[in-house]
Amino acid sequence: MSKGLWLLCLLLCWTGVQAGQTSEENRAVVVGSKNFGESYLLAEIAAQVLEAQGYMVTRQFGLGGTLICYEALKNGEIDLYPEYTGTLSQAVLNLPGNPTRQQINQALQADGLELLSEYGFNNTYAVVVRDAQAAALGLERIGDLQGTQLAFAFSHEFLRREDGWPGLAQRYGLSQPVTGIEHALAYQAMDDQAIDVTDAYSTDGELQRYRLRILQDDLGYFPEYRAATLVQANASLELRSALAGLHNMLNESQVQALNAKVALQGLGFAEVAAVFIGDNSARLGVAKLQRGDGQTAWSQQAWVVELWGHFLRHLQLTGTALLAAISIGLSLSLLVYRRRRLAAGLVYFCGLMQTVPSLALLALMIPVFGIGFVPAIIALFLYSLLPIVRNAITALANTDPTLVKVSMALGLGPWEQLRYLRLPLATPAIFAGIRTAAVISIGTATLAAFIGAGGLGEPIVVGLSLNDTDMILRGAIPAAVLAILVEIAFGALERRVSPPQ
Numbered sequence: 001m002s003k004g005l006w007l008l009c010l011l012l013c014w015t016g017v018q019a020g021q022t023s024e025e026n027r028a029v030v031v032g033s034k035n036f037g038e039s040y041l042l043a044e045i046a047a048q049v050l051e052a053q054g055y056m057v058t059r060q061f062g063l064g065g066t067l068i069c070y071e072a073l074k075n076g077e078i079d080l081y082p083e084y085t086g087t088l089s090q091a092v093l094n095l096p097g098n099p100t101r102q103q104i105n106q107a108l109q110a111d112g113l114e115l116l117s118e119y120g121f122n123n124t125y126a127v128v129v130r131d132a133q134a135a136a137l138g139l140e141r142i143g144d145l146q147g148t149q150l151a152f153a154f155s156h157e158f159l160r161r162e163d164g165w166p167g168l169a170q171r172y173g174l175s176q177p178v179t180g181i182e183h184a185l186a187y188q189a190m191d192d193q194a195i196d197v198t199d200a201y202s203t204d205g206e207l208q209r210y211r212l213r214i215l216q217d218d219l220g221y222f223p224e225y226r227a228a229t230l231v232q233a234n235a236s237l238e239l240r241s242a243l244a245g246l247h248n249m250l251n252e253s254q255v256q257a258l259n260a261k262v263a264l265q266g267l268g269f270a271e272v273a274a275v276f277i278g279d280n281s282a283r284l285g286v287a288k289l290q291r292g293d294g295q296t297a298w299s300q301q302a303w304v305v306e307l308w309g310h311f312l313r314h315l316q317l318t319g320t321a322l323l324a325a326i327s328i329g330l331s332l333s334l335l336v337y338r339r340r341r342l343a344a345g346l347v348y349f350c351g352l353m354q355t356v357p358s359l360a361l362l363a364l365m366i367p368v369f370g371i372g373f374v375p376a377i378i379a380l381f382l383y384s385l386l387p388i389v390r391n392a393i394t395a396l397a398n399t400d401p402t403l404v405k406v407s408m409a410l411g412l413g414p415w416e417q418l419r420y421l422r423l424p425l426a427t428p429a430i431f432a433g434i435r436t437a438a439v440i441s442i443g444t445a446t447l448a449a450f451i452g453a454g455g456l457g458e459p460i461v462v463g464l465s466l467n468d469t470d471m472i473l474r475g476a477i478p479a480a481v482l483a484i485l486v487e488i489a490f491g492a493l494e495r496r497v498s499p500p501q
Helices: 002-026 037-052 066-074 085-092 101-111 131-137 156-160 165-172 183-191 237-246 252-263 269-279 303-336 340-355 358-369 373-397 401-409 414-451 457-466 469-497
Strands: 028-032 056-060 080-084 113-122 125-130 152-155 178-181 197-201 212-214 226-232
Touching (some): 028 037, 028 066, 037 056, 037 237, 066 085, 066 358, 066 414, 080 085, 085 101, 085 113, 085 226, 113 237, 131 212, 152 183, 156 165, 183 197, 183 457, 252 269, 303 414, 303 457, 340 373, 358 373, 373 414, 414 457, 414 469, 457 469
Parallel strands (some): 152 178
Antiparallel strands (some): 080 226, 113 226, 125 212
């Protein structure tokens, strides 16, 4: 009887623990964002609204462009992120015209996703010029750009989108040559008069800062881009209810003012979000926040600690990938260097990996490996292989034939030749390949931030979204210092293990 009671108590305790764990898991949410300022801000507002209602929120911000965020959500790597109706209809779903949210949701069913109620504002694409230039040339509408000799430069995503430059040029009869530029850098380029015409978001705070004029879309080319939260279709009713307060929470002037606080006043996304939620707590259905809540991770008090964490993460990413590339790359090289076809095939494969753009490779890995540490390590490993394998195979296979014949005359077998002749002579070339791979890995690892892997790319990505040179340098300078230190360390190791001259 006592044993039965003990078993019953254990069963009840186990059930209670499991229920508690399930409850905690149900209250855990991963919020993502794209890599531009307004997406950071809207995602931070959603994250803090959820936290105010008891959710454990993990932030995966700055996940690159639309494709990366959309694929991450579709594959369950994140639970929600802010998206725009026009982007979904034109760039993702290829829907004609200007479809409603209901029509968009019907198309999203195939991917198991759903767009919740809209935030209330329309952040449409816009074509902008400097205000002084517009006044001088009489530019008021996009059609006025016909025949001008201005320098056109648009964001890379805008150049490829269905609702971007190709259709715009056709609709308005624009034939000027166009170059690509990172969206956040375009504003500074406009201010420096390096370019004259670019794309913008109509609610960008930088429009005021750089005194840019939005040209009227007189032919109605751009669809509406109404912001809303994109979630998985099986999202719980509890989560939907927690986000319900975001419906119609902002208009165009309000969101532009919030963006301007970040762009013009230098406030952090978390700080601006916290103040907004505090001022609208009743409307959002959350408890009133204190003004000190939601301090930005890049505040004066915390950025050094944060930067050290990014440095360690970067070291972890590059170190893991490089060690794997060294061990596997050298092992494969030792196996195939005597077989010309296999060796050529291996070098060709490694070279093929180098031809795939880094960000594209990271995006392609999301459906298989998700986002975060694992796909970043795999991508860095693949990019590190080529210099290691090519240098090792070339050096081992091209040992001086005279020395090989002498070693054979002395009775040395293939293994002894490798150990006492080929490897010692190949050591400088092998180390040169490793050092090259290390520098490539450290530089490429900055892109890992676009898939939520962290590292020194994170302050660079945030700095790009804010056009903040200081923040960009916080990531770029430590990455350069790390590359120099690794180069010095491998140089010292090479001198230690190389045979005496």
